[in-house]
Amino acid sequence: MSEPHEVPTVDRPGWRRQTTLFLTGQTISLFGSMLVQYAVMWHLTLETKSGGIMALYAVFGFLPQAVISIFGGVWADRLDRKKLIIGADATIAVVTLALAMFMAAGATDLWLIFVAIAIRSAGAGIQMPAVAALLPQIVPTDKLMRVNGIHGTIQSAMMLVAPAAAAAVYANMSIVAVFYIDVVTAVIGIGLLLAVTVPRLVRSSDGRLGYFDDLVGGLRYVASHAFVRWVLVLYAVVFVLIVAPSFLTPLMIVRTFGEEVWKLTANELAFSIGMVLGGAAVAAWAGTWNRVRMILVSTVVFGGLSIGLGLSTNIWVFFGFMFLLGLSVPAFSTPSYTVLQETVEPEMQGRVFGFVGIVMALSMPFGMAVFGPLADRFSVESLLIWAGVALLLVVALASAVPGGRRAMKAADEHATV
Template sequence: MSNGSDNWKRNVLVFLGGQTVSSLGSMIVSYAVMWHLTIETGSAAVLTTSVVASMLPQAVVSVFGGVWADRHSRKLLIIGADSTIAAVTLLLALLMLTGSGDLWMIYLALAARSALAGVQSPAVNAMLPQIVPKEHLMRVNGIQQSISSGIMLFAPALAAAVYASAGIVTVFFIDVVTAVGGVLLLTLVPTTRVVRSGEQLSYFGDLVAGVRYVRGHASVRWVMTLVAVVMFMAGAPAHLTPLMVSRSFGDAVWMLSVNELFWSVGMLLGGAAMATVGPKVKRPMRLMAAASVVVGVLVVGLGVSANFWVFSVLGLVICLGFQALLVPATTVLQERVEESMSGRVFGFYGIVISVAMPLSMVVFGPLADRIAVESVMVLAGVLLLVAVLGMLAAGARKPRPMHPHTGEAVALQPAAAA
């Protein structure tokens, strides 16, 4: 991997700066569109359709986006995706200025933005090892997660201020500006061409090769399985906490706000902690396993909490656990997957991240209207513990590392696992 440049810190700073600017604009749009549709229609069906349009295309396109990230310049893919998102958003803004902002246009724009995110996301994760030395990947991934969490913390307030004072069209124009700013910053980051070894396959052949790679490499498969299990089992409890607050502790607005604040701050602190201490972790897979167990225990704790402040602190610590899982997971994939295959692997990983939580709500959400939400929390936490401990008992915590040249799994003695 080409990351020996003396200017790597400058390159990473510019890269993260561009991604931060672009992501901030996108997040502001997400909140503003949700509020706009709520105010204008008051329809749950409209909101549901908008959520599907915002998430499903990314999950589908990520598979192909990963193939493209391994066949073409990752930098150009990111630039192309961001530029096209800006163009789509600008077109929607101009149409709405003329009074033509029908619902189907908004749905179409959301779907297009989501699909392009499916191209961009695998390329971003696959590009980082090209500009970051391996020994600093954990730190940079932690910083990136902290930035993402910070954006999620402040974007709602910014979106509310802009939307309330200037309207949805102005929000769209701001997103265009931030996308252009992100593209311009990314052009300043030099990258090298990814060299592919072996026979050049068709797009479908590359996709099949990616599937076989994930299935055939125990460490990659273990990471994805663990993340999928945790995100699925803990996804619904994370989204059901406002419901439990209103039912069990009171529906005061300040309580709901404190609950959301604690979760957001937890994600921010978790990313910062991994950026600080993560590089010192010698066995990241053991950290991931331990974090998953802790999350399971604390989710059960949410369900049995009788005090609002204890409940809120548990949410904060759960988010620390999330980051202790997700940051090492990304880093392990970046370190252990061949550079020519990383786009496809992160394409599949993107599907895991984008699908697990919504699917969790589909499964566990309706239960909260049939039984006490506390019982749903306890059930989800217990199932998470059973699943994770089952993986460990079955020996899945001993994934075999890959040979640095052949990429094939290498057998390990039990004492050398993780």
């Protein structure tokens, strides 16, 4: 394995200012994207009340990201990551503006929303690996866990504000107004990112290698790296068995507890408040904790909370479990991202995070393709219970079989004790 060629990991002048600009721009852009996400999800839920439509929304929202991530990860290692992020943001903004104009003119067909969501998803397939790989270029390695924790906390805070803002705009104006706001936030985010200075990344491999060679190199790296494989499997399992069924919680609320928009908003707020507090805790105290143990414990907690959500017969108890679920998310996402950034060579990080994005993006529509139609035949409550039980069984099996123990041992060797 080649030695990484990276800018120094200590004494990077101005790294705090550059990091602040970068995170601020990404947060503002993300806020607009969240407004669109919540507004579209609620719009489809309230207009159709169909698990099949929600499954289609998940497919159009995540499958293009999976396809484009195959290319996005390589682009993030071959091209200027900053320019890739700006290009993706700009494309998403233009598409969102076009959708807003069509809908303002009276075109309300669902296929228009699905096309726009698909293009936004493709932009995310370019943006996600570039963002994840760019951050270690401007942040010293020993500060990554804390910065990732802060980043997660800020994102969670935006998730706290975005549902209320989306509900206010959607209820008092229209979904078109939400789209216009997203365009404005994208422009602001791009402007801030233009002010960020990103150190040049020097590749140690032969610069004459073609795109296909880089793609094959990334595949071989993932195939031969036990820790990366372990993370990818965990992401797949969690997204199929927890994230996908949880995506149906608004449908459960509408069917079981009522159609009031405030209930949908409260559901998102409970989750987001938990994520804010969980992210703050990770940023403050988890800098030296064992990354792998955090990931494993949080996965088990996910399974238990999914069962609790399914057993809830009182809406406030349901919101309580959503809060705990949000509280647990940073203990899974932050250490998994951080340990990849710490252990994967900088010139390979775009491709590795591209594959992480592929797994996440494919797992979600696959899970929804299963759970969405089932939600039209069975209660969402029963699906949440069985998904939680299945996750606990998978984790137990993975911990018991020799192959699973070897993978966790290999992963643990990369963890910071």
